[in-house]
Structures are given as structure tokens and as C-alpha cells.
Amino acid sequence: MVPKIMKQGWLAPLLYLGPALLIMLVFVIYPTVNTVILSFMDRTGTQSAAVDCSSDAPCWGVFENYRYALTTPIMLTALRNNALWLLLMVPGTVAVGLLFALLADRVRYESLAKSIVFMPMAISFIGAGVIWRFMYYIQTGGGAQIGLLNAILVKLGSQPVAFLSDSRFNNFSLMVVGVWLWAGFCMTILSAALKGLPTEVLEAARVDGANEWNLFWSVMFPMVLPTVVVVTTTMVINVLKIFDIVFVMTGGNYGTEVIANRMFQLIVTDTGKSMAIAVLLIILTIPVMIFNVRRFRAEEAMR
Amino acid sequence: MNPLNRLNKLFSKLPLHLAIIIMCILWLVPTLGLFVTSFRTRQAVRETGWWTVFSKQTVAGQAEYNTYCASCHGTDGKKIANANLADPTIANQFTRSINLLLDLQKPINNGPHLVDPQLPTNATKAQAILSPILTYMRALSGHVETSGKLTLSNYLDALVGYKGTANYLSDCQQKVPGTLVVFNCTSADLLNQAGMGRAFLNTIAVAIPSTIIPIFFAALAAYAFAWLDFKGRQWLFALLVGLQIIPLQMVLVPIARLYVSVGLQSSFLGIWLFHTGFGLPYAIYLMRNFIGGLPREIFESVYLDGASHWTAFRTLALPLAMPAIASLGIFQFLWIWNDFLVAKIFLSTKPVLTVQITNLIDPLGGNWNILTGAAFLSFIIPMAVFFAFQKYFARGLLSGSVKG
Numbered sequence: 157m158v159p160k161i162m163k164q165g166w167l168a169p170l171l172y173l174g175p176a177l178l179i180m181l182v183f184v185i186y187p188t189v190n191t192v193i194l195s196f197m198d199r200t201g202t203q204s205a206a207v208d209c210s211s212d213a214p215c216w217g218v219f220e221n222y223r224y225a226l227t228t229p230i231m232l233t234a235l236r237n238n239a240l241w242l243l244l245m246v247p248g249t250v251a252v253g254l255l256f257a258l259l260a261d262r263v264r265y266e267s268l269a270k271s272i273v274f275m276p277m278a279i280s281f282i283g284a285g286v287i288w289r290f291m292y293y294i295q296t297g298g299g300a301q302i303g304l305l306n307a308i309l310v311k312l313g314s315q316p317v318a319f320l321s322d323s324r325f326n327n328f329s330l331m332v333v334g335v336w337l338w339a340g341f342c343m344t345i346l347s348a349a350l351k352g353l354p355t356e357v358l359e360a361a362r363v364d365g366a367n368e369w370n371l372f373w374s375v376m377f378p379m380v381l382p383t384v385v386v387v388t389t390t391m392v393i394n395v396l397k398i399f400d401i402v403f404v405m406t407g408g409n410y411g412t413e414v415i416a417n418r419m420f421q422l423i424v425t426d427t428g429k430s431m432a433i434a435v436l437l438i439i440l441t442i443p444v445m446i447f448n449v450r451r452f453r454a455e456e457a458m459r
Numbered sequence: 460m461n462p463l464n465r466l467n468k469l470f471s472k473l474p475l476h477l478a479i480i481i482m483c484i485l486w487l488v489p490t491l492g493l494f495v496t497s498f499r500t501r502q503a504v505r506e507t508g509w510w511t512v513f514s515k516q517t518v519a520g521q522a523e524y525n526t527y528c529a530s531c532h533g534t535d536g537k538k539i540a541n542a543n544l545a546d547p548t549i550a551n552q553f554t555r556s557i558n559l560l561l562d563l564q565k566p567i568n569n570g571p572h573l574v575d576p577q578l579p580t581n582a583t584k585a586q587a588i589l590s591p592i593l594t595y596m597r598a599l600s601g602h603v604e605t606s607g608k609l610t611l612s613n614y615l616d617a618l619v620g621y622k623g624t625a626n627y628l629s630d631c632q633q634k635v636p637g638t639l640v641v642f643n644c645t646s647a648d649l650l651n652q653a654g655m656g657r658a659f660l661n662t663i664a665v666a667i668p669s670t671i672i673p674i675f676f677a678a679l680a681a682y683a684f685a686w687l688d689f690k691g692r693q694w695l696f697a698l699l700v701g702l703q704i705i706p707l708q709m710v711l712v713p714i715a716r717l718y719v720s721v722g723l724q725s726s727f728l729g730i731w732l733f734h735t736g737f738g739l740p741y742a743i744y745l746m747r748n749f750i751g752g753l754p755r756e757i758f759e760s761v762y763l764d765g766a767s768h769w770t771a772f773r774t775l776a777l778p779l780a781m782p783a784i785a786s787l788g789i790f791q792f793l794w795i796w797n798d799f800l801v802a803k804i805f806l807s808t809k810p811v812l813t814v815q816i817t818n819l820i821d822p823l824g825g826n827w828n829i830l831t832g833a834a835f836l837s838f839i840i841p842m843a844v845f846f847a848f849q850k851y852f853a854r855g856l857l858s859g860s861v862k863g
Binding site for chain 1: 472476478479482483486487488489490492493496504505506507508509510583584586587588676677679680682683684687688689692695699700703704705706707708709710711712713714716717732733735736737739740743768772793796797798799800804813816817820824827830831833834837838841842844845846849
């Protein structure tokens with residue numbers, strides 16, 4: 157470990173660690189504690205949340221903000237939508253990423269193809285939101301459809317669809333944007349894992365007459381499973397905190413509300429409720445985070 | 460390999476190539492649409508899809524004109540001498556399609572102007588037909604843009620934050636009063652508060668210090684964790700690393716309140732400090748692993764030569780840690796460049812690119828030409844960084860996705 161020759165007093169560590177410790181105390185530890193406290197206070201953060209109770213409605217006393225976060229219709233919608241994202245968008249993104257990593261591995265223009273799919277990760281979610289608002293745009297009241305998707309629908313003889321405001325489709329429309337953004341990330345990580353597989357094993361299986369389908373499911377997939385798990389949990393965290401896409405595309409209207417957007421919308425008008433939602437968010441993410449960090453350390457140790 | 464075999468191989472791989480190419484096209488088309496639209500005129504964007512610039516299409520409005528007008532006025536508009544639609548003075552009478560609609564509703568030769576086919580009775584629907592016809596009449600008179608024409612004016616409009624219905628340059632030339640209220644029509648407009656030019660500078664002012672400061676402090680702390688001996692080293696490191704799991708949403712409000720009480724709201728210093736605090740846990744973790752992994756012998760030898768810790772840090776640890784610093788720096792820089800939430804809350808009066816884009820969004824979709832230009836302006840730097848440093852970026856993403 158540390159060479160003996162470098163023994164020093166307490167002053168040196170303090171000087172080196174001091175700035176970082178001070179900043180993190182002020183910007184991470186203090187606000188986290190304060191947020192938990194504020195989640196039990198009213199909209200101005202000055203008195204107990206219980207003052208918001210009215211006599212003719214259910215009341216959870218000092219936990220009133222949590223009643224809002226867990227039982228009100230808008231929050232139930234948000235929780236349902238986050239669950240939908242988890243169930244559909246996360247597996248979808250990982251599957252698309254894995255499929256593309258597998259396919260691109262077999263052609264000579266691999267790096268170009270991968271760059272194209274990876275590129276959306278470089279731009280902001282707000283920018284991606286603009287790109288897709290334009291894709292989904294619907295022209296009402298006559299005139300040609302200038303959004304690509306509706307132009308295709310009309311060309312095929314169908315009615316144009318309000319992709320972002322029709323509550324039958326809009327959550328899926330938003331998820332497509334998520335897949336478009338993150339598939340490249342999943343692909344890059346999974347592609348690295350696939351390339352790390354020992355070629356002898358794959359060759360041996362091929363010699364034994366395994367077809368590509370069997371080879372994938374019984375040899376490759378089990379071997380990259382740890383990476384698939386890391387990518388999936390990372391996506392789970394991203395999706396639990398999903399905010400920018402929803403904010404810029406629908407503002408959480410028309411039944412597309414998600415937890416983090418509700419938190420943001422209430423930040424100014426009702427601090428207590430907003431902070432209760434933030435606490436709910438951290439409670440949901442912590443188990444996944446701990447799992448993910450551990451997994452990541454284990455991967456790191458194996459390198 | 461003989462040619463036949465080669466052909467065979469190509470065919471057996473055809474589905475594979477197709478699948479990859481289709482997927483690449485699906486991924487490119489949305490961005491391509493944005494890019495193309497940012498070079499089209501406002502009117503062209505409203506009338507035809509961006510993909511029409513690739514087809515050798517008929518001039519905008521020609522189809523409508525042929526249906527409603529050509530039978531009497533002729534395909535070139537000149538068939539009726541005293542109603543020559545190719546005459547610019549006629550086209551200029553109708554600045555808006557509603558004017559044309561009113562004119563068409565007046566009887567002509569003791570009968571309705573349009574007999575077969577008739578215009579829809581609904582005024583909005585009728586205008587949707589007349590607006591392209593007007594465009595076509597202007598094209599016939601050879602005096603305005605056809606919808607294929609590309610322009611750079613959207614980028615200028617985005618830079619200055621123009622919100623009118625024509626474009627900044629022509630408004631300035633024609634001294635449009637509404638535009639003169641907002642703009643000076645000098646180069647100072649490039650720094651207009653509502654424009655992307657100012658937002659670009661603000662973003663740079665946020666991103667560069669917010670990248671350098673946390674990395675410097677993290678390097679200091681990482682050096683201490685790796686090469687200084689003190690009590691509680693292990694658990695302190697574990698605690699700091701554990702702070703990575705705190706999501707952004709947990710810390711926003713208390714810090715915003717703190718800033719209001721000390722006067723740091725909407726200041727660059729405030730947002731630098733915030734990004735520093737929030738970037739540190741991951742940065743320390745990564746730097747500690749890297750600096751701690753450097754060979755111990757080289758440190759021992761400089762200490763034996765009588766070097767201080769500060770010298771060892773400056774001349775050994777920092778230069779040797781450059782690969783880690785580069786990777787971390789690229790990741791932190793892009794994260795901050797693309798950040799919306801933190802800038803929206805802590806820098807509300809000095810909008811950065813992402814915030815300015817949301818300010819430019821017209822819910823009715825009237826300014827796609829400017830909005831797409833604005834979005835593309837915000838992509839230039841991250842795209843360049845991305846293509847130059849792709850390999851650093853990929854790894855940073857995996858480890859860094861725990862952040863934020």
C-alpha cells in the first residue's frame with residue numbers, strides 16, 4: 157500500500173481532501189438531508205405538511221406529501237407510466253442494442269454503422285425532443301402533413317395520428333424516442349463484451365455443428381449475461397429518472413406524466429410535495445443503484 | 460476465391476446487410492429531417508415535407524393551381540389577358556390567402572368565380588388550398604422563392620433569437636417596426652438575450668470551468684486517497700464513492716434556497732460549484748483507481764530524492780493520470796453541455812443552449828425552420844467531441860451512467 161517513506165502529519169491529507177470534502181458536504185450531503193426534512197413540510201417549507209390537510213379528505217398528517225406522492229391520480233398515472241417504460245422500453249432498448257451489436261460484428265463497415273446508431277447519445281435530450289416532435293408533428297385543419305410519420309400514414313391512405321396527444325399512442329411515441337437515444341449505448345457496451353468472448357469456444361461450437369441461432373442462445377448469451385445485466389440495470393436507473401424527453405415533448409400532459417417531471421413541475425409551487433416525490437425517486441433507485449455499483453466493481457475487478 | 464463463390468457469399472449475406480442498412484437509415488432519418496429543415500424557408504417548411512427537397516418535384520402549389528385555376532387562366536396564368544396571373548402586381552395584391560379567398564367569393568361575369576371544382580365552404584380548408592396557389596402565382600410571376608430554395612437565414616434567425624414571421628435580415632432591411640423594437644440590426648444582436656448566440660457563449664462559460672474544477676479537486680483528493688496515509692482513509696473513500704447514488708433531484712431545492720440566501724442564484728459561480736459538487740463523487744472514484752494504480756516505485760524514488768507531496772502530485776501524478784483525466788473530462792463536458800435541468804433551475808436569467816431551445820418552441824409549430832436551426836447549432840460541439848473521442852466516450856458512459 158502506501159510507502160512508509162511518505163508518512164506525513166494530518167495537515168497534508170486535510171489540504172488535499174479539504175476542498176472536495178467541503179464541496180460535497182455543502183452540495184450533496186446537506187441538501188440530501190434537507191430534502192428529506194422538506195418532504196415533511198408544507199408548500200413553503202416553513203411548517204409541518206399536516207397543515208395542508210382538509211377535514212373532508214383523507215389525511216396522513218405529517219406524511220401528507222407522501223399521501224400525494226402515492227395515492228393521487230396524477231401520481232398514479234406517473235407511477236404507471238414509469239412502470240410501462242421499465243417493462244417495455246428497457247427490454248426493447250437492450251434487445252435492439254444486442255441485436256445490432258451481433259449483426260454489425262459480421263460486416264466490414266462495422267464502425268461506421270455503430271457510429272450512426274451511437275450518435276444520438278452525443279446530443280441533448282432537448283435536441284432529440286425537437287427532432288422527434290418534428291417527426292411526430294400533425295398538421296390539423298388542412299394542408300400537407302410535414303411530419304414524416306404522418307405523411308407516410310396519409311400516403312398509405314390512413315388518417316393522420318396525433319402521436320403526442322392521443323393517449324392511446326403517446327406513451328409509446330415517447331418510448332420510441334428513448335429507444336432511439338439509448339440503443340447505441342447498449343450496443344456499444346454489449347459489443348465490447350461480445351468481442352471479448354474467447355474465439356476458440358465459438359469455433360469449437362461451430363465445428364460441432366451448432367447453427368448461429370443455437371450458438372447465440374446456448375454459448376454467447378450465457379457468457380455475456382453479466383454485461384446484459386449491467387446494461388439493463390443502468391437503463392432501469394435512467395428510466396426511473398426519465399425527465400427531459402417527457403418535459404420537452406408533451407410536458408407530461410395527455411396522460412404521459414412521469415415521476416421526475418411531476419417533481420420538476422411542483423418545485424416552485426409546492427416544495428413539500430416535490431421533495432416527497434424526490435424521496436420516492438431515491439427510494440426506488442437506491443436498490444438498483446447499489447446492485448449496479450456492485451456489479452460494476454466486480455466487472456472492474458475482473459479486468 | 461473464385462468470382463462465383465464470392466457472389467454466392469455476397470448473396471447469402473444480403474439479408475444481413477439489408478438489416479444493418481435499414482437500421483442505420485432509421486437512426487439517421489430523424490436527424491436528417493432536422494438538418495434539411497434548418498436550411499429551408501419558413502414558407503417551404505409549412506407547405507411541404509422536408510423530404511421533397513430530394514425529389515424533382517413540381518413547384519409548390521402547382522397541383523392545386525392546375526385543379527382550380529388552369530382551366531380558365533391557363534397553365535402559365537396568361538390565358539386571360541386582363542387577369543394575367545403571371546403579372547406580379549396581381550400576385551402582390553394578395554399578401555395573405557384570406558385576401559384571395561374574399562376576392563374569389565365575389566361574383567365574376569354574373570356568376571360564382573369558381574364553378575368546377577368549388578372551394579370547400581369551410582374557410583380554413585379553403586385557405587389551405589389557396590395558400591399554395593398563392594405561392595404558385597408568385598412563382599409564375601417569377602418574383603419569389605420556390606419551395607426548393609435553400610437558405611442560411613434560419614441560422615442567423617436562431618442566433619439572434621428572431622421570433623417574427625419573415626426573417627431577421629429582411630425585417631431589418633425593410634425596417635419592420637416590431638423587429639426594430641427588439642433588435643438594433645447591428646452585430647450586437649448576435650448577443651441578444653433570447654438568441655442562440657448568447658446561449659452558446661453561456662454554455663461555454665458553464666461547461667469549461669464545470670469540467671476543469673471538479674477534475675482538479677478530484678485529482679487532489681484521489682492523490683490523498685492513494686498516496687497519503689491517514690486514519691479513516693478507507694471508510695471516507697467508501698462514503699464518498701457511495702454518494703454517487705444520490706440522484707440530482709434530491710439536491711436541487713435545498714441548494715437553490717441556499718443560493719437565494721447568499722445571492723448566488725443565476726450566477727455562473729453558483730452553477731460551477733453545483734456541477735463540481737455533483738461531479739466529484741464519480742470523479743474521485745475514477746481518479747483514485749487510476750492514480751492508485753500507478754507504479755509505487757516511481758513515487759518512492761521521488762520521495763527519496765526529497766520531493767514534497769506537492770511536487771509529486773504536480774510532476775508525477777497529474778501528467779501520468781492524463782488518460783483518465785481526458786476520459787473523465789470528455790464525459791463531464793458533454794454531460795454539462797447537454798444538461799437542461801440544472802441550468803434551468805440555477806441559471807434561469809442566463810439561458811444555456813438547451814434552455815434557449817425550449818424557449819424557442821412554438822406550440823403551434825409555426826417556426827420549425829428556426830427551431831431546427833437552433834437545435835442543430837447546439838449539436839455542433841458535442842458531435843465534434845463525439846466523433847473525435849468516441850472510444851473514451853463509450854467507457855465513460857458505462858461507469859458514468861450511475862451519475863445524474
